[in-house]
Amino acid sequence: MRIAILGAGALGSVIGGLMAEQGIDVCLLDVNQAHIDAINRSGLQLDTPEGSRRISISAMRPEECPGDVELIVLLTKIFHTDAALAAVQPVIDSGARVLTIQNGLGNVQRVARKVPEAQILMGSTMIPGGYVGPGHVSSAAQSWTVFKPLLDSGIADAEAIAKVLAPVGFKYSAEAELQIWQKAAFNCAMNATCGLIAGPVGAIAADPKGRALVRVIADEVIAVARAKAIAVERDAVYQHLDVALAEHQKHKPSMLQDLEAGRQTEIEALCGEVVRQAASVKIGVPLNTALATLIGLKSAHQSGRQD
Ligand SMILES: NC(=O)C1=CN([C@@H]2O[C@H](COP(=O)(O)OP(=O)(O)OC[C@H]3O[C@@H](n4cnc5c(N)ncnc54)[C@H](OP(=O)(O)O)[C@@H]3O)[C@@H](O)[C@H]2O)C=CC1
Numbered sequence: 001m002r003i004a005i006l007g008a009g010a011l012g013s014v015i016g017g018l019m020a021e022q023g024i025d026v027c028l029l030d031v032n033q034a035h036i037d038a039i040n041r042s043g044l045q046l047d048t049p050e051g052s053r054r055i056s057i058s059a060m061r062p063e064e065c066p067g068d069v070e071l072i073v074l075l076t077k078i079f080h081t082d083a084a085l086a087a088v089q090p091v092i093d094s095g096a097r098v099l100t101i102q103n104g105l106g107n108v109q110r111v112a113r114k115v116p117e118a119q120i121l122m123g124s125t126m127i128p129g130g131y132v133g134p135g136h137v138s139s140a141a142q143s144w145t146v147f148k149p150l151l152d153s154g155i156a157d158a159e160a161i162a163k164v165l166a167p168v169g170f171k172y173s174a175e176a177e178l179q180i181w182q183k184a185a186f187n188c189a190m191n192a193t194c195g196l197i198a199g200p201v202g203a204i205a206a207d208p209k210g211r212a213l214v215r216v217i218a219d220e221v222i223a224v225a226r227a228k229a230i231a232v233e234r235d236a237v238y239q240h241l242d243v244a245l246a247e248h249q250k251h252k253p254s255m256l257q258d259l260e261a262g263r264q265t266e267i268e269a270l271c272g273e274v275v276r277q278a279a280s281v282k283i284g285v286p287l288n289t290a291l292a293t294l295i296g297l298k299s300a301h302q303s304g305r306q307d
């Protein structure tokens with residue numbers, strides 16, 4: 001099965017590199033020309049706790065995606081989804097499946113604007129990725145990825161894909177939709193807080209007040225999900241937080257990486273979306289409201305742009 005990673009930045013390059021190391025037939029699609037050129041010239045440098053190595057993998061622009069790709073793993077930032085999918089539309093029209101494992105809420109609806117429902121897979125990942133520079137990424141820890149098809153008619157195909165991707169920790173899960181909410185609860189707490197304090201996950205882990213705060217922020221998201229009859233498990237969310245606080249201490253969450261690079265953040269698909277959904281079920285989410293506003297203000301102050 002030929003696979004393409006669409007959006008090969010911090011996380012996409014890590015996942016693509018891990019796949020290539022396992023002998024999976026994978027290529028990277030991105031618009032960062034310096035990154036593409038460096039990978040094609042000298043290989044992808046991947047730093048993990050197991051060591052630093054160079055991995056041979058081909059990188060190209062999305063419009064150059066090979067026509068026989070059967071699975072596209074979507075890992076652009078969510079506000080680049082439309083443009084990225086448009087560039088690979090001929091491959092989608094040939095039947096390629098698209099798996100979104102982006103953070104945040106509403107990804108499936110965005111993908112469905114360009115991809116037939118029968119070709120959509122959705123999921124969530126805890127694998128951390130950091131962009132060091134052109135051709136060079138890092139990952140602080142190994143972790144899981146779960147996914148399922150949007151339509152039940154795709155379950156057999158999704159299970160077949162899971163077998164191919166098992167060496168990099170991808171699993172089929174009937175609960176993937178629930179996991180997307182659980183991961184969003186985690187990200188509202190962890191990414192927005194690290195973004196505000198401008199420190200890695202370890203900066204929260206270092207202080208019991210920080211560890212308590214992220215749980216209370218996540219609790220608001222859990223309350224909204226439950227009011228919408230989505231059976232989010234508090235223990236599962238707390239476990240994600242505990243894993244990150246223990247194992248991702250050096251990791252800068254993607255939102256902090258964006259703020260440091262002066263880029264748009266995904267705050268509107270995280271705390272911002274929670275605020276909107278909370279209003280629809282008449283629940284107050286003061287911490288998520290404050291975080292959405294503060295990250296928006298910080299972005300605007302740094303770059304003159306409002307996310
Ligand atoms: N980083 C992490 O640890 C984790 C990230 N995630 C999620 O994964 C997704 C990706 O995050 P991350 O890897 O950090 O993001 P990055 O910004 O590092 O990577 C996204 C890449 O997509 C590229 N891109 C932009 N527009 C297009 C386009 N039209 N076509 C193809 N590529 C494009 C970007 O190029 P350019 O920079 O030039 O715009 C960049 O190289 C996000 O939804 C994030 O929340 C989930 C779990 C962990």
Ligand SMILES: CC(C)(CO)C(=O)C(=O)O
Nearest residue numbers: 126127128244248253254
């Ligand atoms: C890697 C992780 C889970 C943060 O610890 C993440 O989701 C992010 O950085 O966006």
